Amino acid sequence: MKIVGLTGGIGSGKTTVAEMFLALEIPIYIADVEAKALMNRSKVIRRKLIQLFGRKAYSKQGLNKAFIASKIFEDKSLLEAMNAIVHPKVGQHFKRWLKKQNAPYVIKEVAIIYEIGAEKEYDVIILVTADKTERITRILSREGMTKSKALAIIKNQLPDEDKMQKADFVINNEDLVETNRQVLKIHRELLNA
CATH class of the missing domain: 3.40.50.300 (P-loop containing nucleotide triphosphate hydrolases)
Incomplete structure (x- = not known):
């Protein structure tokens, strides 16, 4: 069974993407x-x-x-x-x-795969990205979050540009219809690999 890492910075929409894979009956483990x-x-x-x-x-x-x-x-x-x-x-x-689990692959959602040097634990890594302004807007909707806290968290995470060079797949999560299309494409590739 393949282990797929699902990662991305805070506010990128990892949970939304995970839910799309769950709808395809793929088991999801949310590390956080x-x-x-x-x-x-x-x-x-x-x-x-x-x-x-x-x-x-x-x-x-x-x-x-x-x-x-x-x-x-x-x-x-x-x-x-x-x-x-x-x-x-x-x-x-x-x-x-x-x-x-009994599935062709499972997804482990982990925000900091690259930051902790855990890439080798996965057969495939999917990176979820979104525009920084959009990410901050999403983060600020969380309880008790301020812009300074959001920026501090983002600063502690590796920049998307660095992670994009290492990821097997990149999902740009700004439009849900397009995000779902990307999820379906990756799902088909993983099933056929």
């Missing part, structure tokens, strides 16, 4: 969702994140996402340290999930 769940569920991750960020990393409700976000986007070394704690656990969870 699973990472957040594991950060709340795993006692080992919880202990290590408290060591890294302090007690404010968690509240009575669970992971203090706003606090952690404010720290990691000001300090890239904290982001890298957090990724080193969380990503191996997400990888283990993905392997267990993968064993349960």
